[in-house]
Amino acid sequence: MIPAAFAYARPTTIEEALQAIADGGDDVKVLAGGQSLIPVMRLRLAAPETVVDLTRVAELRGVCEDGDHLVIGAMTTHHDILVDPLIAAYGALIAEATETVADPAVRHRGTFGGALAHADPAGDLPAVALALDAEFVIAGPGGARRTVAAADFFVDYLTTALEDGELLVEVRVPKLGAEWGVRYEKFNRVAQAWSIVAVAAAVRHEAGRIVEARIALTNMGPTPIRAKATEAALIGVDVSLETVTAAAAQAAVGTSPSSDLNAQADYREHLAQVLTKRAVLAAAGI
């Protein structure tokens, strides 16, 4: 299987990339790591007129810190994330989820920003970005930048707030220090498979009592979704199997999971509850 013919642009700066996108015609695809886009193009589910390849835009790659935020360049690869000392210190939830993405060869090419911009509901990183209230920095035609909150970035199935002509530049994520416990709890059946359901949890607790909980669900609807009822139910409770189980029983409230070959919707609702319980207990150190 070979992709349909396309024009190819390989910019080396953000400015050149925006220009290439502007010049690319009606159907432009931005190629980040290509680990989703190239398979889709091989299957001819996408046949863009122009492909703008970002792999040589060095300024889009790398992790740095800005006060109490981590700033992750959109072209930072999954492998980069896993060996980055700032991520290790302040981004443990990102690292845990990234480690479960596909396999080592895919993680060498696939990128943090590409996975978020692709917005596959079964992808692992969107739920992490949502749980952490990440901010998406987007450059538009002419270089003007805007920032979109994670809650507004994921719009629908494979659809984000990115408009035509725009480029995801970086993602700003609040640092989580040692007072936070985190867990990415993923359920799939075989090696390198997508999540049937997964749960990203970050919990801040003091003396055994939860003071803040951030929980987001993967593949429980067309976009990642916060388990708000469970988050609210956890505030102020003393951590125990009973209290967490009771709060996690509300994990599927407000979700709209699909039924497909992997699982029926009601089974996904069951998984969301079980995985949320496991994730919160692990994040709380139990």
Place this chain on the structure above:
Amino acid sequence: MTQITVRVDGVSYTDDVEPRTLLVHHLREQLGKVGTVVGCDTSNCGACTVHLDGQSVKSCTVLAVQADGSEVTTIEGVAEGGVLHPVQKAFHEMHGLQCGFCTPGMIMASIDLLKENPSPSELEIREGIEGNLCRCTGYQNIVRAVQQAAGEMGSHGTHTAPETTGAQA
């Protein structure tokens, strides 16, 4: 057509390619590097794994134009002077193959794994080759082969096969 120059197994090649040409097809059909095989064509099986600037990649999921200016190492480039790479030797000695179709990719993934983690546990080996499928299900001996190679490479110092180490652009 776009002109690209790629160094493959130590030899530099300049060719015109269509942007849609996949790296694996360039390697096999233009450069004759047929040791790298196409297995699934869906980015799952890892049979086409090569090293691009020192890192394992699935060459069916990289465009040939993306390798312009880069170093590629295929299964044909890991032996040195007719002497098998320790991982090749271990796959041979431990019978880490049945039909052999997954073997080129398994060996390239294993070499990359051992570069990052010279003494992996059995679980780390299984996770390290997670992206490579053996449809004969011959995983037991593949894992044993990687364990043997790790032991041999650890006890004989750093192997000096023409492995690339450059950072990816």
